[in-house]
């Protein structure tokens with residue numbers, strides 16, 4: 001465990017060094033993310049000039065939800081973005097190297113990349129939290145803060161697990177990118193109250209591909225619209241099932257990995 | 263140290279038919295084609311041996327190496343490397359081995375070389391003293407310092423290969439697998455590479471398995487060779503044995519004054535069986551291959567010169583290159599006709 005931690009730190013130091021070296025790259029990357037987010041928020045503000053509330057959600061609450069959504073997404077994006085490359089690496093035989101070193105292959109894969117552009121999402125998320133929380137009736141008790149942080153961690157794990165599941169399909173299917181992007185885009189529903197969508201979508205994002213646990217359901221809990229403990233329990237179950245399934249699938253993929261001719 | 267028992271590896275490919283209908287058909291029920299890349303291969307390798315693993319392109323060398331290193335699971339058969347089944351216990355096996363694939367670096371593309379080494383030191387938990395001693399040795403043999411601060415992606419092929427071999431040796435592995443470690447290297451770089459391999463083998467009794475298409479590597483380094491053809495081992499033994507067996511092969515090539523057109527039966531003229539000589543003709547060039555124990559160079563030259571006007575003549579004794587080429591062509595090693 002200590003060894004893993006030290007290896008991680010070494011990579012982190014290198015990534016940060018590179019970030020400083022290519023400062024402009026980082027600024028452009030994070031800037032473009034900021035821009036995408038800003039236009040998303042602007043869109044919401046414009047809609048709310050026409051209507052007072054959306055299915056019982058005020059503009060401020062919507063903005064809270066939108067910001068909260070960015071946090072687990074940003075963390076997942078920052079730390080585990082290399083999982084996206086699994087299908088490509090399988091196709092090119094680049095998984096070989098992970099199988100030749102005496103540390104966990106998934107760990108090796110993940111630490112190779114640190115997606116600093118994700119700071120764009122994190123900055124927006126934090127800014128919206130700072131702006132909206134004082135305007136909402138959220139009691140900042142130890143419990144709510146703890147719950148909020150816990151949901152963020154669980155939410156990132158949901159993201160990562162779903163990403164790993166779809167990426168591992170690449171061990172068996174040559175072009176799995178469409179599956180990955182489709183599933184990943186379903187997460188966008190969780191940016192808004194899922195109750196505004198048809199039932200099919202609500203059920204899908206709650207039980208099937210449970211992105212609702214990433215931000216919508218936690219937000220209802222934090223806004224005192226639902227029972228925090230229930231949502232937490234649901235989230236823990238979702239994370240357990242998904243992460244075990246994801247890791248199993250990845251290991252199964254490694255077993256059937258055929259490399260390439262060389 | 264290494265024991266392979268009847269290992270085979272098959273790859274499944276789905277053959278697609280041409281055209282739109284073929285595509286649809288393939289979608290519903292693609293034709294399964296099974297390619298046996300390695301076919302019932304067995305061998306035992308002792309500690310400290312340096313094995314040359316050779317064979318034509320596509321013979322199954324890399325596939326074997328990938329099974330030995332634990333990347334691929336054999337379709338059938340069993341492998342033990344230092345008592346460990348590599349593809350079942352990858353992490354434990356990985357501590358004992360060093361691997362270089364000449365085609366592709368194992369290092370981190372964007373990291374400066376020195377950082378890669380420091381991360382590998384952590385991964386394999388190499389002590390500070392060992393690390394220092396080994397880096398000094400690498401410096402002696404491979405001269406890494408001129409590019410050690412550069413990111414791996416900026417290294418030239420030869421530099422990268424030197425870096426890769428150093429990386430594979432950092433933790434002093436018991437077994438070293440080298441799949442084409444000298445591919446694309448210049449003469450000097452090849453010498454350095456061989457020197458590094460020799461040094462490790464001498465100093466630490468490292469067991470080495472080496473695949474290469476450069477037979478000088480084999481002559482320089484290996485005391486035993488395995489030849490694989492179409493997935494099957496066709497020879498396992500000393501290089502010297504093959505040399506004595508095939509070393510009597512000789513070729514004489516003539517340049518004639520006029521193109522050779524009369525197609526006379528040369529075997530008849532030389533009073534030997536037609537299968538004892540190999541004749542190749544290209545306009546005015548005539549090449550005759552034979553076994554020195556059956557025919558003498560003098561006799562062959564005499565017969566040809568008596569019948570044709572010869573402007574030039576060259577005698578070629580067999581080198582290891584042509585021996586191996588002959589074995590690849592025949593797909594077997596003749597041990598019987600001694």
Ligand SMILES: Nc1ncnc2c1ncn2[C@@H]1O[C@H](COP(=O)(O)OP(=O)(O)OP(=O)(O)O)[C@@H](O)[C@H]1O
Pocket residue numbers: 258259260261262273274275297298299317318319320321322323324325326
């Ligand atoms: N991952 C794979 N999927 C399908 N077929 C493969 C795969 N790897 C190798 N093969 C096939 O198996 C056979 C042996 O390949 P291998 O790479 O072991 O050859 P090799 O002896 O290393 O050849 P070379 O000298 O060209 O490197 C080839 O016919 C190749 O097409």
Ligand SMILES: [Mg+2]
Pocket residue numbers: 262323324325441
């Ligand atoms: Mg090969």
